[in-house]
Amino acid sequence: MTELVRISEIFGPTIQGEGPLIGRPTVFVRTAGCDYRCEWCDTLYAVLPEYRDEWVLMTPPQIMTRVNELAKDRPVLVSLSGGNPALHPLAPLIALGRRNAHSFALETQGSVSQAWFAEPDWLILSPKPPSSGMTTDWNNFENCLKAAQNKPRCVLKIVVFDDADYSFARTAAARYPALPVYLQVGNPTPLIETSTAFTDQPDVEDLMHRLRWLADRVLADNWFAATVLPSRACMGQQARHLSALVAAQTRCASKSCRR
Numbered sequence: 001m002t003e004l005v006r007i008s009e010i011f012g013p014t015i016q017g018e019g020p021l022i023g024r025p026t027v028f029v030r031t032a033g034c035d036y037r038c039e040w041c042d043t044l045y046a047v048l049p050e051y052r053d054e055w056v057l058m059t060p061p062q063i064m065t066r067v068n069e070l071a072k073d074r075p076v077l078v079s080l081s082g083g084n085p086a087l088h089p090l091a092p093l094i095a096l097g098r099r100n101a102h103s104f105a106l107e108t109q110g111s112v113s114q115a116w117f118a119e120p121d122w123l124i125l126s127p128k129p130p131s132s133g134m135t136t137d138w139n140n141f142e143n144c145l146k147a148a149q150n151k152p153r154c155v156l157k158i159v160v161f162d163d164a165d166y167s168f169a170r171t172a173a174a175r176y177p178a179l180p181v182y183l184q185v186g187n188p189t190p191l192i193e194t195s196t197a198f199t200d201q202p203d204v205e206d207l208m209h210r211l212r213w214l215a216d217r218v219l220a221d222n223w224f225a226a227t228v229l230p231s232r233a234c235m236g237q238q239a240r241h242l243s244a245l246v247a248a249q250t251r252c253a254s255k256s257c258r259r
Contacts, residue, residue, distance in 0.1 A: 008046035091116035129165035161186035
């Protein structure tokens with residue numbers, strides 16, 4: 001019997017705004033449900049049970065049909081996100097996507113391991129720092145790495161809001177020195193992103209200040225193995241500005257053609 005996957009949304013192509021694949025065109029498959037309740041979660045609509053009526057149960061072929069429609073039947077990076085996608089049986093979806101030459105990146109906090117963690121191209125492990133209000137079980141985290149069997153490219157991606165988060169990131173990186181580490185600036189203003197809208201405007205000036213602070217900390221500590229990334233909120237702002245510019249240029253070109 002085909003196992004169903006509870007889906008919050010499928011959207012794209014868009015530009016990945018986080019982690020090692022930042023800047024890559026991707027289609028997001030956002031699963032619904034999560035075993036965490038991070039204080040700064042920006043996708044609560046994919047986490048909280050009160051949104052259950054908005055979630056849809058889909059078969060892997062149904063999900064892949066939608067991905068192919070969005071990608072116009074061209075190979076694309078598929079980002080498996082959530083919620084926590086590790087709560088779902090995604091091996092059949094990945095196998096189906098392979099037939100369409102898609103690649104897959106899975107992002108999870110490392111709280112639940114699955115045998116199919118060996119199947120995606122990327123396993124992006126994002127343990128949650130103290131500012132999240134959650135506690136990482138490092139035994140569960142280790143089980144996720146074991147399940148991957150050294151097949152996907154495994155990396156650490158840690159959101160950093162403050163000194164405590166930075167210390168957590170240093171500890172996690174020291175625990176797993178073989179894993180590349182990506183530090184992402186945290187956004188204190190929850191930015192709820194869907195396929196159609198952003199409901200809150202980020203304070204870009206504050207986020208740039210946080211980015212400079214984080215970069216300075218990394219450089220002062222000679223932590224040259226770390227990669228510092230801006231907040232996804234900044235990427236969202238830039239993407240919207242770019243879209244507006246392209247639309248304006250298209251309108252101007254259209255007017256020129258009519259002359």
